[in-house]
Amino acid sequence: xxxxxxxxxxxxxxTMVIVINLTMTNNLIKTDCYQTHDLALATVISLSYPIxxxxxxxxxxxxxxxxxxxxxxxxxxxxxxxxxxxxxxTYFNQxxxxxxxxxxxx
Numbered sequence: 518x519x520x521x522x523x524x525x526x527x528x529x530x531x532t533m534v535i536v537i538n539l540t541m542t543n544n545l546i547k548t549d550c551y552q553t554h555d556l557a558l559a560t561v562i563s564l565s566y567p568i569x570x571x572x573x574x575x576x577x578x579x580x581x582x583x584x585x586x587x588x589x590x591x592x593x594x595x596x597x598x599x600x601x602x603x604x605x606x607t608y609f610n611q612x613x614x615x616x617x618x619x620x621x622x623x
Contacts, residue, residue, distance in 0.1 A: 551583045551593070552572070553580070553583075556581075559583075561603065562589070563611055566584070566586060566589060567584075568581055579619055
């Protein structure tokens, strides 16, 4: 975990200090990654790109992190346009692998 301190003066000439905690998952800074809560999208992406980390800080939603690589944005855009063709059994098997990883590490 990295901590950054920011201070700025207030109208009463009191300096406020704000501590922002950034959790680094597997030594990855989130700006270098694509992140999604969408399990279906994460499954499609993981067919071509490995999941770098799963952030479980929110107990209701897991966040999947993928390293930004060439072609990732094109794949995501194709997903949202409905242009992808995926063999159903391959997709389902990948979904099972992700769910096992997601729920097996608890």
